[in-house]
Amino acid sequence: xxxxxxxxxxVLAIVCVCLATAYCVIVTTVHVDRAPRVTSYLGTSPAVAxxxxxxxxxxxxxxxxxxxxxxxxxxxxxxxxxxxxWLGPVLVGWDGGPSLARALxxxxxxxxxxxxxxxxxxxxxxxxxxxxxGAAVGYVLVGLxxxxxxxxRHPLLDAACWSDCSDYVMVTSxxxxxxxLTQLLRGLTxxxxxxxxxxxxxxxxxxxxxxxxxxxxxxxxxxxxxxxLRLQRAPLERFDTTAGLSVFLLQAAGLLGVAGGAAWLTHSxxxxxxxxTRLMSELAERRQGGSLQQxxxxxxxxxxxxxxxxxxxxxxxxxxxxxxxxxxxxxxxxARVVRGREPVALIEYDGHRLGRRVLEQELGAVAxxxxxxxxxxxxxxxxxxxxxxxxxxxxxxADSHRRRVERDLHDGAQQRLLAVTYELRLARAxxxxxxxxxxxxxxxxxxxxxxxxxxxAHGVFPAVLDHAGLEEALxxxxxxxxxxxxxxxxxxxxxxxxxxxxxxYFVARSVVQDARGTVTIDVRRRGADLVLVAAGVGTLxxxxxxxxxxxxxxxxxxxxxxxxxxxxxx
Numbered sequence: 001x002x003x004x005x006x007x008x009x010x011v012l013a014i015v016c017v018c019l020a021t022a023y024c025v026i027v028t029t030v031h032v033d034r035a036p037r038v039t040s041y042l043g044t045s046p047a048v049a050x051x052x053x054x055x056x057x058x059x060x061x062x063x064x065x066x067x068x069x070x071x072x073x074x075x076x077x078x079x080x081x082x083x084x085x086w087l088g089p090v091l092v093g094w095d096g097g098p099s100l101a102r103a104l105x106x107x108x109x110x111x112x113x114x115x116x117x118x119x120x121x122x123x124x125x126x127x128x129x130x131x132x133x134g135a136a137v138g139y140v141l142v143g144l145x146x147x148x149x150x151x152x153r154h155p156l157l158d159a160a161c162w163s164d165c166s167d168y169v170m171v172t173s174x175x176x177x178x179x180x181l182t183q184l185l186r187g188l189t190x191x192x193x194x195x196x197x198x199x200x201x202x203x204x205x206x207x208x209x210x211x212x213x214x215x216x217x218x219x220x221x222x223x224x225x226x227x228x229l230r231l232q233r234a235p236l237e238r239f240d241t242t243a244g245l246s247v248f249l250l251q252a253a254g255l256l257g258v259a260g261g262a263a264w265l266t267h268s269x270x271x272x273x274x275x276x277t278r279l280m281s282e283l284a285e286r287r288q289g290g291s292l293q294q295x296x297x298x299x300x301x302x303x304x305x306x307x308x309x310x311x312x313x314x315x316x317x318x319x320x321x322x323x324x325x326x327x328x329x330x331x332x333x334x335a336r337v338v339r340g341r342e343p344v345a346l347i348e349y350d351g352h353r354l355g356r357r358v359l360e361q362e363l364g365a366v367a368x369x370x371x372x373x374x375x376x377x378x379x380x381x382x383x384x385x386x387x388x389x390x391x392x393x394x395x396x397x398a399d400s401h402r403r404r405v406e407r408d409l410h411d412g413a414q415q416r417l418l419a420v421t422y423e424l425r426l427a428r429a430x431x432x433x434x435x436x437x438x439x440x441x442x443x444x445x446x447x448x449x450x451x452x453x454x455x456x457a458h459g460v461f462p463a464v465l466d467h468a469g470l471e472e473a474l475x476x477x478x479x480x481x482x483x484x485x486x487x488x489x490x491x492x493x494x495x496x497x498x499x500x501x502x503x504x505y506f507v508a509r510s511v512v513q514d515a516r517g518t519v520t521i522d523v524r525r526r527g528a529d530l531v532l533v534a535a536g537v538g539t540l541x542x543x544x545x546x547x548x549x550x551x552x553x554x555x556x557x558x559x560x561x562x563x564x565x566x567x568x569x570x
Contacts, residue, residue: 016063016076016077016080017063017067020080020083021060023087024060027087027091048245051249052090055252055259056086056087058255058256058260059080059082059083059086059255059258060080060083062258062260063076063077063079063083063262064076065266066079066262066263069266069270070269075262076262078115078118078262079258079259081111082112082116082255085109085111085115086109086112086251088108092105092106100170103170104150106153107146107149107150110145110189111139111142111146112220112224113193113224114135114138114142116217116220116221116224117134117138117192117217117221118131118135118138119213119214119217119258120196120200120213120217120218121134121135121200122135123211123214123217123261124200124203124204124207124214125199125203126350141188142185142188145181145185149181149182149185152170152172152173152177152178153170153178157173157175185228186229186231186232189224189225189228190225193225194225196218196221197222211261212260212261212264212265213265215257216255216257216258216260217257217261219254219257220250220254222254223247223250223251223254226250227251230244230247292307293305293306293307293319293320296349304348304349305348305349305350306348306349307319308325308345308347310342310343310346311379311382312379318378318382320378320381323382335347335349417446424446425443465501465505466498469496469501470491470501470504470523470530471489471523473501474487474521474523475487475489477509481519483515483518483519485508485515485518485519485520485521486519486521488521489522489523490523490525491524497530500554500569503565504523504530504565507532507534507549507563508521508523514537514538514541515537515538517538518536519536519537521535522535525569526566528569529568529569530566531564531565531566533562533563533564533565534562534563534564535561535562537558538561540563542556549565552567552568
């Protein structure tokens with residue numbers, strides 16, 4: 001949020017608080033200057049008046065605190081509206097006051113029901129689309145019904161009038177329609193309270209969390225429903241009875257809980273945000289990578305918080321290790337960190353703890369720097385992962401090519417040489433003595449070519465490696481090696497890992513080819529790695545070996561005449 005927008009929101013918050021405060025002061029003045037007869041619950045007793053006014057001013061104070069300390073104005077506005085609806089009946093009972101003001105005040109109390117329902121559902125479900133849509137429908141429906149009832153109401157002809165029995169009609173007099181609309185509003189209050197109470201209890205039970213704001217709003221809705229049922233049975237409102245006083249006190253307690261819950265929620269969000277910003281600042285100073293998500297989870301108190309970073313080159317979201325992590329479709333709240341118009345990071349978290357868009361609006365410059373630094377690290381790790389995959393593909397393609405060459409030699413040239421040798425032997429058997437010697441030389445030459453071709457094909461790619469595994473391939477290498485090769489194998493039977501086995505064989509063959517004396521090779525599994533240790537190693541093309549081992553994520557250590565290759569099997 002820009003500085004201009006913040007300043008405007010602060011000015012608007014001040015205006016709203018001033019208007020609500022002025023309204024409460026006017027209502028208080030009306031109560032002090034009231035006529036001798038009781039025209040509202042404030043006139044029942046000084047104790048009841050104190051409870052009612054304390055509740056109203058607590059809501060105004062909570063609304064002012066929320067609007068000032070939070071950039072999300074809806075919660076503070078809801079508290080101010082509840083304060084106005086709570087004192088609405090007092091303004092209706094303003095004996096001798098302006099008739100229009102009293103008629104308008106009679107329409108206000110009904111708005112408490114959709115406001116409380118909206119508060120309760122938002123506290124446990126967040127600002128999900130269905131909650132917002134349901135609240136909008138509730139506001140419109142209750143507002144229209146209340147306005148319609150007020151426009152056709154004639155207080156003097158209302159049999160249940162007690163606080164306002166003036167002879168004033170806003171539009172037209174229709175007592176029957178006004179009574180029907182009033183009963184419809186009371187029935188709607190009971191239905192909304194029941195539905196919201198069930199939804200809130202079910203969600204809080206599933207989440208094993210009982211937010212104070214949700215509990216208070218649900219209890220107040222329950223009190224509103226009880227009051228609606230009471231008035232449905234006895235339309236003449238009285239506060240000197242046990243039932244009337246109990247409902248009044250339950251409403252007041254619930255609204256005080258709403259005020260306290262809203263203030264506490266705002267305070268806890270501010271504290272969580274400060275912890276998150278401070279931790280990110282410390283991470284930026286220490287330049288520690290990969291721990292920002294865990295730190296944010298600890299600071300916010302949300303173990304489900306997920307932090308993703310934007311890769312500009314691929315246009316994808318990745319995690320701190322550079323792995324592709326697409327945006328979750330069902331995330332409760334999403335905060336987008338941007339630089340200019342370019343996305344930097346995506347924070348998915350539980351909006352009940354910090355509120356919608358709070359992180360996005362409140363992250364400071366240092367915190368954004370920490371996120372941007374982490375994003376660059378994730379981008380680098382992504383490039384590294386892609387490079388590793390590219391090397392693995394190159395090695396796999398090279399091995400596949402060698403395998404095809406070995407197969408072509410075996411099925412083509414070797415078979416033709418065998419056929420030539422066979423034909424020469426047949427010719428030798430039927431030839432005269434004077435040509436046997438040249439034929440013997442030709443047969444010997446063909447056999448030598450065949451042996452060399454087999455050796456060459458085996459060196460290109462040993463077929464036994466694919467067919468029988470690494471251990472058999474190494475024994476075959478030991479039988480043909482010169483200088484001698486001593487093999488110690490501790491490979492247990494189990495799943496095979498072709499890429500790791502081909503790399504280990506490549507290392508062993510390179511060591512044997514470049515050795516000047518006896519070579520001892522020990523191969524075994526160690527955890528998730530395949531470990532090959534060679535002793536008696538001579539001069540090696542170490543760069544080539546490191547490239548081959550590194551291509552599969554392995555590590556090569558060369559110390560004197562000892563070489564160790566650690567190759568991951570995953």
